[in-house]
Amino acid sequence: MSGEDGGHESSTRREYVKYGSAVIGGGLLAGCSEQSETTSTVPPASSQADTTATGTATSEAERYAATLSPAGTVEFGEPPENVFTVLLHHADMAIALGHGESLNGMYNPEGFGEIYDLLLERLDGVSVDWSGLADTWNPDREVLYELDSDVHLEDPALMTTMQAWDTEDVEEIRTEIAPWFGNSLSRNHSEPPADWADQYQYYTLWEIFGKVASVFGERARYEALSDVRGSLLSRIESGIREAEEPPLTARFLWRDGIWVYPLNGPGTVRAHTRVFDAEDALADVPSGTRIDMEGLIEADPEVILVDGGLGPNWESTRRELYDDPVAGSISAVESDQVYPIGVRYGGPIMNLFQLEMIAKQLYPDQFGEWPTYEGGPYPEFSEDERLFDRRRVAAAINGDV
Incomplete structure (x- = not known):
């Protein structure tokens, strides 16, 4: 100063x-x-x-x-x-x-x-x-x-x-x-x-x-949130063990083109996708590489996760992809399994919500379906549909630990 x-x-x-x-x-x-x-x-x-x-x-x-x-x-x-x-x-x-x-x-x-x-x-x-x-x-x-x-x-x-x-x-x-x-x-x-x-x-x-x-x-707050995460991961791991093979999945940012980001491998930006060990349809494409629609068609993912999709621009982002004249041949588009996820660089709060949303997007039979999303607040699931306890998280943040 x-x-x-x-x-x-x-x-x-x-x-x-x-x-x-x-x-x-x-x-x-x-x-x-x-x-x-x-x-x-x-x-x-x-x-x-x-x-x-x-x-x-x-x-x-x-x-x-x-x-x-x-x-x-x-x-x-x-x-x-x-x-x-x-x-x-x-x-x-x-x-x-x-x-x-x-x-x-x-x-x-x-x-x-x-x-x-x-x-x-x-x-x-x-x-x-x-x-x-x-x-x-x-x-x-x-x-x-x-x-x-x-x-x-x-x-x-x-x-x-x-x-x-x-x-x-x-x-x-x-x-x-x-x-x-x-x-x-x-x-x-x-x-x-x-x-x-x-x-x-x-x-x-x-x-x-x-x-x-x-x-x-703030060790007490950290430990409380870490316990929530541990319970969430245990629930996800248990559900995955009972599931069939995960769908072939692509993850990318849709901003004036298709910017590819890996699902698996080291790094904090994969903290919310790595745990699912899904097969990456674009695994051979270097991180941050821009590909064209033909490359995505060739990979033919069964599920698409759109980085940065969560938010008010989701419907326009989704519609831009669906309106592409050749995108309809992609399995994920044909079956309407194109989903928004949050931001890559988030911390523990983002991580908890992203783990829940991706679990539902990849394994709806085990964790419940991700609902139709039009760009508003994070969906309001009933308590039995939630994969982690919102009240415990809010209490920890607010100091009730």
Whole structure:
């Protein structure tokens, strides 16, 4: 931020947050190489209900730490109240932990907020005001000074892939404003920039969520939501064992063409499709490749999942595909098994809803049918049709754990 003397204030003013031992050295962030997958400590019992899941309380009661590659270990004196994010999975995590009001920015808040509101409609008492959030994709550094965040809940390595950023910029923001804490290249297991290559570690979506929970001192909320997910996965796995072979499925984004994304393989963007182990009709097509309708006809999927389809534009998206003069020969179109799914980069809230919707879309005999959807809020299923407990999720987010 701009200090009262007209310059940028040093991070020494922010005594309750510091960046552990991580510093730029030889082009790399030191402090990451010795971290483990589960290293983190959490606040003492007076401010945190569950300290056993990821570590023990620090001996200095007012401080606690969290560790995540590539950021390293970050120490806190209290949960951050002003939080910068870029990619959606980190914003989703803050919301899931009951800290949605702390967000000051994210990538495309208007567009993604509109989609998330369709889900939050089904979670009593959970809402987010997206209107005041800055759009933080490739921001100028001055934007971060103006936001004056307590933590930058984003991957510092990802930031250096943006046109306006390099490693020195990331280090300046760390020392002058607040630390970085996030992991985004796990989305596709992308190769990190050279400055980070030797230190980078990939995680699952829920592993990252557990680390972020330690930042906010919200282990109890995390554990409650993790239990919901565990029950949902057990139910899905049980149903799949009793089912016939999964349908041949294609997943793509329909935006001025067909942009293919894999169903299976590593990466957080496949956290909601990988568990079904469905046969991918477009498995031989590299991720993010654009194909024409002839390529889709040749693959002939029995089910089509349209990324980013959930939302008010679904009917026009669907109609554009169905109106293509040759698309009618595709099995999924012929049998009307073309379905919307949410966004690829979502976090735990999106993950729970996406697991449910895809289970119903791929295995209606086991999990109940996905209803006709015209672009409104997420469908309102009766309690016996729901694959996870909405009340438990809302209660966890609202702090009733």
